[in-house]
Amino acid sequence: MIDGWSVARALTDPASVTRLDAGAWTQLLSAARAASLIGTLAELMADRPVPYPAARVLADVRLSNQTGLRQALWEAECARLALADYAGKVVLLKGTAFAAAGLDAAQGRSIGDLDILVAREGLDQVEALLLKAGWEWVKPDPYDDAYYRQWMHELPPMIHAERDRMIDVHHTILPLTARPKPDAAALIADARALPSGLHVLSPADMICHAAAHLIADGDLSGGMRNLWDIDRLVRQFVAEDAGFPDRLAERAALHGLGEPVERALRLCYRLFGTPAIWPIRPAVSDALYLRRITAIDGWGRKTRKLTRQGFYIRSHLLRMPPAMLARHLWTKWRKGHRG
Amino acid sequence: MRHACFLTVGPARFRIGSDWRAPIDQLRALYSDYPMDEVVPDFTVRLQATSALRRFVRPQVAIAGDFTLPDAVPLPLHHGLLAAEMAMNLQMALGWRRHLLLHASAVSRQGRAVVMTGVSGAGKSTLSALLAERGWRFLGDEFVLLDPETGNIAPFPRPISLKNAAVAAMEHEIDDDSRFGPVLRDTPKGTIRHLRPRTEWIEQMARETRPGLLLFPRFGFPRAVRRMDEAESFVRLTQASTNYVALGERGFDALTGFVRSVPACAIDYATGDEGAELVERLWSETGAGAGDRAAAA
The missing domain is CATH 3.90.228.20 (Phosphoenolpyruvate Carboxykinase; domain 3)
Structure with a gap:
């Protein structure tokens, strides 16, 4: 039975999978789909010989990629129109940003919600404009709503009533309860304008955001896809700018994200052979991270339950101090038992 | 997974895995006329226990696979065949792009x-x-x-999914019990029986x-x-x-x-x-x- 490493090998060495038999292809496709990387795999295999039944699955995925890309860019355009009266910068984040900026990382990437970053002072106006343009709240629960507004790095998620697409409006890139305090004003000040008038983060800040999201926030679910983003971004940025490693070091230090970025670069190096742009200082815990990140099987199931639970608990500890976490879980637990 | 089978219906190929034997046996019987070659499938479907305990105690089948709905309600194991059918439909509805x-x-x-x-x-x-x-x-x-x-x-x-009054109507029309699957009572859609x-x-x-x-x-x-x-x-x-x-x-x-x-x-x-x-x-x-x-x- 395969695991996430097989997907990583397929992505880094597409020529190697052309030799797989039907059983191995079946498992690879399921694992890649579960890791949200089948779109990427499909693009990488586009011009290579693939046995017919697998080839037709990948051809379908490429069609879906086109639709997904078009929908994501259209959603960004809708947000731009809705926010035309907002004077500040609207910064696209994650997948939509890669797509809008035409980066290699957008190749076959699945894009779900639209994520944008605006200045915290502008939140009220942005929220009002979006509501006026047809977005509405997803979470009607007053505790969740209040929690988001007090402690999170984003507004509670909104969904567009007609297009059924979600938008996450960020004012910084980590929850306010997390230890690192990224410099949100610097993120916005350094953002690059696109021809549409929308913005994307500077190259170094893109890496900082991806690393913060992966290492300093969540439970590493979707970790492989996040690391693949970083791999593609790093390869492209280094090729375009020889001074990029130093620039990244400066920005990571500014945002207090030196450790997460270093960890992310190491994991990328181990998993995808990403060029080591910083000196590699191996850590014993890397193995545990990789064990978590590759916890998928050939049926697309999540495996290694204990490891996953460990990282889940860690994600909560990262987000808030223990006393606050206890209060939060108590409230959530009581609500769960009321309903 | 512990139990598995492959099915081809029209242009679509499915791989179905299950934590239990029964749903796979029922599928093999109901689909006995269909190709079952182990080819690279278009879709993978998983019938899995909602928790390790639920594999044995009042077993509940969660519908999972390449494409899933976040709020899909699990079904009791004796409706496992229905769970498989629903899961295959879901793959088609959400994932099929050729037509x-x-x-x-x-x-x-x-x-x-x-x-x-x-x-x-x-x-x-x-x-x-x-x-x-x-x-x-x-x-x-x-x-x-x-x-x-x-x-x-x-x-x-x-296989045609007959519901409620349609079950008796078609049993009346067709005088061959081997064309029918097992009767599934008290499903979310009432009584269901498949017709091959x-x-x-x-x-x-x-x-x-x-x-x-x-x-x-x-x-x-x-x-x-x-x-x-x-x-x-x-x-x-x-x-x-x-x-x-x-x-x-x-x-x-x-x-x-x-x-x-x-x-x-x-x-x-x-x-x-x-x-x-x-x-x-x-x-x-x-x-x-x-x-x-x-x-x-």
């Missing part, structure tokens, strides 16, 4: 198909089952697959056919027939398609091409026999019956 998918049933004669669409309970499934026992070729009771390039219909002749299509329709499932007539049947109303124009048919079918939006321009072209190429009617009928007779009559009145007339001449 425009219409939530509809279809039968054909002389190489031309009648497509019948409507909300759940409108009777499209039963009507297709009935016609398939009366000389029509069965193409499918759940999804009609329209090829965006050719405008042809690719058959998707799964005649072997010949499964053997011919790779053979495409042309669309000839589009019907919007409603069961349980006084008999009525109303012609429907292209615009109304189009709008209704966008509602009845699960992947119209996902196909983008290909979907639009396929659907506009379809509604322009066939006459359409809304039909109301009070009994199954009346419905079947209405379909026969409309078939011979519209140009689609040309083949029949030619054959009779």
Whole structure:
């Protein structure tokens, strides 16, 4: 039975999978789909010989990629129109940003919600404009709503009533309860304008955001896809700018994200052979991270339950101090038992 | 997974894995006429226990696979066959891209198909089952697959999912118990029993056919027939398609091409026999019956 490493090998060495038999292809496709990387795999295999039944699955995925890309860019355009009266910068984040900026990382990437970053002072106006343009709240629960507004790095998620697409409006890139305090004003000040008038983060800040999201926030679910983003971004940025490693070091230090970025670069190096742009200082815990990140099987199931639970608990500890976490879980637990 | 099987229905290939043996055995029995080659599938379906404990104690089947809905309700293990069917439908509805998918049933004669669409309970499934026992070729009771390039219909002749009163009606029509699956009582949709299509329709499932007539049947109303124009048919079918939006321009072209190429009617009928007779009559009145007339001449 395969695991996430097989997907990583397929992505880094597409020529190697052309030799797989039907059983191995079946498992690879399921694992890649579960890791949200089948779109990427499909693009990488586009011009290579693939046995017919697998080839037709990948051809379908490429069609879906086109639709997904078009929908994501259209959603960004809708947000731009809705926010035309907002004077500040609207910064696209994650997948939509890669797509809008035409980066290699957008190749076959699945894009779900639209994520944008605006200045915290502008939140009220942005929220009002979006509501006026047809977005509405997803979470009607007053505790969740209040929690988001007090402690999170984003507004509670909104969904567009007609297009059924979600938008996450960020004012910084980590929850306010997390230890690192990224410099949100610097993120916005350094953002690059696109021809549409929308913005994307500077190259170094893109890496900082991806690393913060992966290492300093969540439970590493979707970790492989996040690391693949970083791999593609790093390869492209280094090729375009020889001074990029130093620039990244400066920005990571500014945002207090030196450790997460270093960890992310190491994991990328181990998993995808990403060029080591910083000196590699191996850590014993890397193995545990990789064990978590590759916890998928050939049926697309999540495996290694204990490891996953460990990282889940860690994600909560990262987000808030223990006393606050206890209060939060108590409230959530009581609500769960009321309903 | 512990138990698994492969199934091919029309152009779609499935791999189904299960934590329990029973649903796989039931699938193998119900699909005994279908190809079961272990080829790279289009979709993987997983019937898995909601927790390690729930594999043994009051076992609950969670529907999972390549495509899932976040709020899918688990089913008890004795409805495992239904869970498998629902999971396969879900893969098609959310994941299929090679054809425009219409939530509809279809039968054909002389190489031309009648497509019948409507909300759940409108009777499209039963009507297709009935016609398939009366000389029509069965193409499918759940999804009609329209090829965006050719405008042809690719058959998707799964076992027919009969519900409630339709179960007794078809048991009365068909005097062969081996054509039926197990009776599933108290499901979220009431009593369900699957009917296996005649072997010949499964053997011919790779053979495409042309669309000839589009019907919007409603069961349980006084008999009525109303012609429907292209615009109304189009709008209704966008509602009845699960992947119209996902196909983008290909979907639009396929659907506009379809509604322009066939006459359409809304039909109301009070009994199954009346419905079947209405379909026969409309078939011979519209140009689609040309083949029949030619054959009779």
